[in-house]
Amino acid sequence: MSAVTAEATTFRWSPMRVATGLVLLGWAVMFTTLWLTGRTYLYLSSRTAWLVPMGAAIMSVAAIGRLWTARTANDEPLEPRAAWALGVIALPVVLVLALPPSALGAFSAGKRSTFTGSAIGATARDVTGPLDFVDIGAAQSFPDAMQQLEARAGQPITLEGFVTTDASAPPDEILLTRYIVTCCVADATVAQVRIVGLPPGNYPSDEWLQITGAVYPVGREVLVAANTVQQIPVPSQPYLTP
Amino acid sequence: MATTRTEPQAAPPAPPRAAQERTWLWVTLMLVAVALFARFGHPMQIAWLRNLLIIFGSLLIEAMPFVALGAVVSATIEVFVPASSFARMAALPRALQIPAAALAGMAFPVCECGSVPVGRRLARKGLSPAAAVTFMLAAPIVNPVVIASTFVAYRGRDSQWLMVGGRFVLGMIVAMCVGWVIGARAPGELLRGATVTDEADDHDEPRGRRFIAHLSGDLVFMARFLIVGGLVAATIQTFVPASVANRLAALPVLSILAMMALAFFLSLCSESDAFVAASFTAFGPSAQLAFLVFGPMLDLKLGALYVGTFSKGFFRTVLIVVTAVTLVACLWMQVIWG
Numbered sequence: 001m002s003a004v005t006a007e008a009t010t011f012r013w014s015p016m017r018v019a020t021g022l023v024l025l026g027w028a029v030m031f032t033t034l035w036l037t038g039r040t041y042l043y044l045s046s047r048t049a050w051l052v053p054m055g056a057a058i059m060s061v062a063a064i065g066r067l068w069t070a071r072t073a074n075d076e077p078l079e080p081r082a083a084w085a086l087g088v089i090a091l092p093v094v095l096v097l098a099l100p101p102s103a104l105g106a107f108s109a110g111k112r113s114t115f116t117g118s119a120i121g122a123t124a125r126d127v128t129g130p131l132d133f134v135d136i137g138a139a140q141s142f143p144d145a146m147q148q149l150e151a152r153a154g155q156p157i158t159l160e161g162f163v164t165t166d167a168s169a170p171p172d173e174i175l176l177t178r179y180i181v182t183c184c185v186a187d188a189t190v191a192q193v194r195i196v197g198l199p200p201g202n203y204p205s206d207e208w209l210q211i212t213g214a215v216y217p218v219g220r221e222v223l224v225a226a227n228t229v230q231q232i233p234v235p236s237q238p239y240l241t242p
Numbered sequence: 243m244a245t246t247r248t249e250p251q252a253a254p255p256a257p258p259r260a261a262q263e264r265t266w267l268w269v270t271l272m273l274v275a276v277a278l279f280a281r282f283g284h285p286m287q288i289a290w291l292r293n294l295l296i297i298f299g300s301l302l303i304e305a306m307p308f309v310a311l312g313a314v315v316s317a318t319i320e321v322f323v324p325a326s327s328f329a330r331m332a333a334l335p336r337a338l339q340i341p342a343a344a345l346a347g348m349a350f351p352v353c354e355c356g357s358v359p360v361g362r363r364l365a366r367k368g369l370s371p372a373a374a375v376t377f378m379l380a381a382p383i384v385n386p387v388v389i390a391s392t393f394v395a396y397r398g399r400d401s402q403w404l405m406v407g408g409r410f411v412l413g414m415i416v417a418m419c420v421g422w423v424i425g426a427r428a429p430g431e432l433l434r435g436a437t438v439t440d441e442a443d444d445h446d447e448p449r450g451r452r453f454i455a456h457l458s459g460d461l462v463f464m465a466r467f468l469i470v471g472g473l474v475a476a477t478i479q480t481f482v483p484a485s486v487a488n489r490l491a492a493l494p495v496l497s498i499l500a501m502m503a504l505a506f507f508l509s510l511c512s513e514s515d516a517f518v519a520a521s522f523t524a525f526g527p528s529a530q531l532a533f534l535v536f537g538p539m540l541d542l543k544l545g546a547l548y549v550g551t552f553s554k555g556f557f558r559t560v561l562i563v564v565t566a567v568t569l570v571a572c573l574w575m576q577v578i579w580g
Binding site: 015019020021023024027031034040042043044048051052054055058059061062063065066068069078080083084085086087088089090091092094095096097098099100102103104105106107108110111112113114115141182183184185186187189242 | 269280281286289293298302304307308314395451454457458466476479483484485508509510511513515517522523
């Protein structure tokens with residue numbers, strides 16, 4: 001990079017500042033890309049999605065400001081330790097931008113705790129609306145919510161989720177799963193419902209299905225008797241917000 | 243880099259320029275290799291790696307904007323608030339400073355990642371370390387956004403008010419206890435020596451330039467610790483099922499300790515952890531409360547941030563005081579409310 005002379009002191013591009021500016025610029029580009037492509041929803045819930053444009057804005061200001069003020073009279077070499085630290089900071093940017101977009105899959109379903117419904121059926125949820133995973137999660141955790149669902153036994157339901165295979169299940173049964181995310185995927189909890197009476201076929205793990213059927217509370221579990229099954233692409237918002 | 247400089251007399255001779263350029267090259271090569279593997283190595287077809295990468299990415303995508311917001315506040319304090327106003331506060335009796343700092347946390351609606359750069363800045367700027375630490379620990383628990391999310395997570399349950407009120411009160415108490423133990427330590431004893439950005443401290447520079455220097459300095463400083471902590475937390479979340487703690491749920495003291503350990507390893511944001519705490523229905527309210535108070539004060543990513551920001555003993559002090567006070571308070575709750 002060329003040295004620029006100004007009156008008495010010599011101002012040079014500081015390698016340290018340029019490198020810092022470029023790494024911050026990387027973060028700004030990453031946040032902007034997530035925001036514009038809608039890939040935010042692979043990582044955050046709809047409730048916290050606003051963080052991404054805010055991150056993009058602050059990182060842009062910091063990056064442009066740093067590059068703008070990158071010429072200095074002092075000697076500021078990029079020391080090896082600092083260079084590696086900046087490399088580590090750039091690593092998540094490279095990963096997020098280079099990885100093919102995908103959502104949290106079936107692997108995690110057995111390792112996370114079960115969604116219990118932040119809104120517990122009877123008191124907080126409008127139970128006259130269409131039924132969904134959140135109602136079923138609440139019913140499977142709380143007797144009150146289950147009682148309420150029992151009053152609606154046999155009613156139609158449409159669910160979208162991915163398949164988690166259950167080795168012990170008969171061939172016409174699957175567990176349909178959806179993650180419930182409050183802020184980011186790290187806090188995901190699992191909402192699962194057993195689908196019965198499926199047309200015989202192969203339902204591999206992680207395949208997304210849309211199922212219409214009728215809902216039946218049986219003991220402490222909720223079953224859905226399938227009428228139609230359709231393979232669907234991963235939804236643009238793969239996680240539900242409680 | 244300015245932030246890693248040691249005292250001038252102790253400074254090692256600068257490595258020759260050729261060596262610097264070689265490092266730069268290696269770092270770039272590493273990033274390119276990672277990008278090529280991520281793009282063409284089909285890492286998303288390996289189930290555990292896919293889950294690890296998504297959780298890692300999402301922890302950072304959520305935490306970095308909060309750190310950035312904290313860095314903006316921190317740089318604003320540094321550049322635009324005169325040091326004399328902090329000196330006046332520092333002159334007040336400590337018995338007044340500590341509760342005031344805990345209450346001030348209510349006015350700062352960010353989670354724990356945002357409050358660390360602010361706490362660090364307040365201590366550097368001349369607020370007494372006890373007050374700065376109390377503020378830093380209390381803010382992520384007692385601010386209105388976190389109170390509201392706890393309220394929503396426990397909606398419809400018998401323990402709702404116990405959780406919302408208990409979290410607020412116990413959060414205040416624990417933060418003040420740590421502040422009291424930190425006591426009369428000088429700012430120099432609290433902060434790690436090598437965190438001074440000398441470029442940014444040149445007061446002859448115009449304010450805009452100093453603001454940018456502090457903002458980018460704080461971001462780069464915090465980010466690396468956050469990334470290390472986030473990677474460890476994502477690995478644990480990927481391989482360790484959350485149900486490991488369940489067998490301890492019925493045991494009185496161990497259930498509380500188990501929930502604190504879980505909060506430490508999961509490293510959740512204080513704005514969302516109530517939903518996860520509420521999902522541990524096997525545990526009683528006192529153990530869930532321990533999770534909600536301990537997590538925002540100490541977890542893997544915060545641990546990494548503390549070790550990078552504060553002096554050696556700080557992490558130990560926080561660990562001991564937060565664990566002890568939370569445990570004792572939650573045990574009393576268990577006795578009273580079951």
